Amino acid sequence: MSPLDQPPLMERHDCWREAVLTAGLAVFDWDVPAKRIWRSAEMLSTWDYPDGPNEGVFGARAVIHPDDFPSFQAHMTEIEGGTRDRATLEIRMRSREGVWRWVRWRARVVSLAEDKRPLRVVGTVNDIDELWKDRDLARESQMRLQGIVDSAMDAIISVDDSQRITLFNRAAERIFGYEPLEVLGRPLDTLIPGRFHREHHRHIESFGRTGVSSRPMMAQRIVTALRKGGEEFPIDASISQNEIRGHRFYTVILRDVSVRERTRRELAQAREDLRELSVASRTAREQENSRISRELHDELGQNLTSLKMDLAWLEANAPPGSAKFLATIAGMRSVLDSTVAATRRISADLRPLMLDDLGLLAALEWLAEETSRRHGFTVDLLVDEPSGSLAEPLASQVYRIVQESLTNAGRHAAASRVRVALRTIGPEVHLHVDDDGRGLAPEDLRKKGSFGLVGIRERVYILAGSVEIRGDTGQGTAIHVRLPIPVDHGDPP
Ligand SMILES: Nc1ncnc2c1ncn2[C@@H]1O[C@H](COP(=O)(O)OP(=O)(O)OP(=O)(O)O)[C@@H](O)[C@H]1O
Ligand SMILES: [Mg+2]
Structure with a gap:
């Protein structure tokens, strides 16, 4: 005797079916011995079941994709035969609009006869097509990301929060000489010379604490890495951190900068x-x-x-x-x-022999007098005491720079006044030559066949100083030079 025939159970069925209808679920209720299937209104309106009475078990063949049907049928046969009490399948079903959509088909035996054969099986059909599409998109974007990571010129290496390698791209393989399988899951230390391990751990830990999302590794410093063969090489690296489901992981992007x-x-x-x-x-x-x-x-x-x-x-x-x-x-x-x-x-x-015999101040005074006589402008010379007795090689170089500046003022500036100031400030000597002439244009600074200003720059360069040459049109020209005074260690006692 089938439990389905018992009135209280029937009532329960009706209640259940009513609930299903109210909830708008795609549900079926299979009376196995009677080979009858009740399908909910939602199920019938969504999927392309044949019209008319829908009680036939094999109505399914009409709506399930031919490629998926054999597997579907095999599962149902097992349920029917009592060798399986539930099944979950992902199959394609044809919708009322005539398109195949992925669904998750679930069936479960809910009552058994005494001989353990199923009496009643209920199940649901859930449309998971969107989910599959999302999954496809996710897979596609994962593949695209993988493609980018692998085609990157820079090595990209990710580590988890215990600093074990979780990603090792092609460039990393090429640079470090390891196959991914040799390093995945191993500590990042594998790629760093031993003497830097402690410093490196500290760095990553402190970086983790900052919560900053990315920054150059050991800002301004070249970090050293270790190839498989044991060779050390300098790298430029930046590090970023992310948190996924409570787990922090770090990604290092680095470049071999040995060349x-x-x-x-x-x-x-x-x-x-x-x-x-x-x-x-x-x-x-x-x-x-x-x-x-x-x-x-x-x-x-x-x-x-x-x-x-x-x-x-x-x-x-x-x-x-x-x-x-x-x-x-x-x-x-x-x-x-x-x-x-x-x-x-x-x-x-x-x-000027004066330079050797009487010192820089005397030589500059003579030069000022000579040039103002030659070119007809006034030279205001201002030299403080320490600068007036500067030693070689500075004295000669300062003299030559002043000489070239005054000659230029005479030849090009049409100046009426030139101011030359030489002061010792701390460990440097500062020279300013300013004229009130026509000024110079930026292109004058690199005039072909002109070597005066280039010569000034070269002299300053070889003395490890700095020079600034400014001259707005009509505003005169200013040459400012700073030269470090070499430290005289004196003779040992
Ligand atoms: N004090 C200045 N006032 C105006 N123009 C200047 C001044 N000094 C230089 N110039 C401009 O800059 C150019 C380059 O000067 P620079 O001293 O390098 O070469 P030069 O004087 O032309 O030749 P030389 O190689 O003989 O020094 C000059 O030709 C001139 O046009
Ligand atoms: Mg010149």
Whole structure:
């Protein structure tokens, strides 16, 4: 006797079905021995069941996708045969609109006969098509992300909160020389030289505490990493952190910068070599100039002076009535005078001996006087005491910078006044040369075939100083130079 025939149970069925209808659920109720199926209104209106009486078990064949039907049928047969008491399937069903949609089909035996064969099976059908689409989208975006991660030029490595590697992209494989399987699940320390482990742990922990989402790793510092073969190499890295379901994980994006670092070091070395070479060549030139200048001044100058004295003697002892003779001597003296002046000028231009003999202040005073006489503008010279007796090589270089600045003011500025100020401030000497001339344009600073300003910059560079050249049109030109004064360690006692 079937329990379905018992009136109280029937009543319960009716109640149940009513509840289903009210809730609008897609539900079926299968009377297994009678091979009859009751399907809820929702079920019939949503899925494309054949019209007419819907009690046939095999109505299902009409709405289930042919590819999914065999599996569906197999499950139902097992339920019917009593070898299975429930089933959950994901299958496609045709909707009333005629499109296949994914559904989750659940069936459960709710009452059994004494011989353990099922009497009644109830089940639900849930449309999960949107869910599947979302799942597809999620899978697709996961794949896209994977593609991006794998095609990145930089190594991307994620670690969990116990610093075990959870992601290792292709670039990381290439840079570190590990296959992902060799490192996944292993501590991040595998990729860091031992002596940095403690520092690195501290860094990650403190980074975790900051809660900042991302930042360069050990800001401003190159971090060192370790290849599989044991080779250490410099990296540039940034780190970010995220929290997913209460678990924090960190992602490090890094780049092998060994080539860049090597090039940088080589470049710095080459610059340093060049600077030293410049210093040496400038010093040699100054020395050579000094030697020629002294030779001109002393040798040539002395000889010219003695010639002048001889001429004076000749003049004094000229035979009477020799007007032509005297005129020749006067001509010779004038040539001699201009030769003496030229010799002095050439000698001083080469290198003012005053610089060596009397110091920077005297040399600058002479230079100021000379240029203002030559170019016809006023030079205000202001030199404080320590700067006036600056030692070499600064003295020569400052002198040359002032010389070039004054020459430029004379040649290009049409200035009426130039101010030269030299002060020692702390460990530096500051030089300001300001004129009130026409000013210069930015393109003047790198004029082809002009080497004056370039020369100033080079001198400042080789002395490890800094220079600023400003000149707005009509506002005059200002050259500001700062040079560090080399520390004189003195002779050991
Ligand atoms: N004080 C100044 N006032 C106005 N223009 C200037 C001044 N100093 C330089 N200039 C401009 O900048 C240019 C470059 O100057 P720079 O001293 O480098 O070369 P130069 O004087 O032309 O030649 P040189 O190589 O003989 O020094 C000058 O040609 C000039 O146009
Ligand atoms: Mg010049």
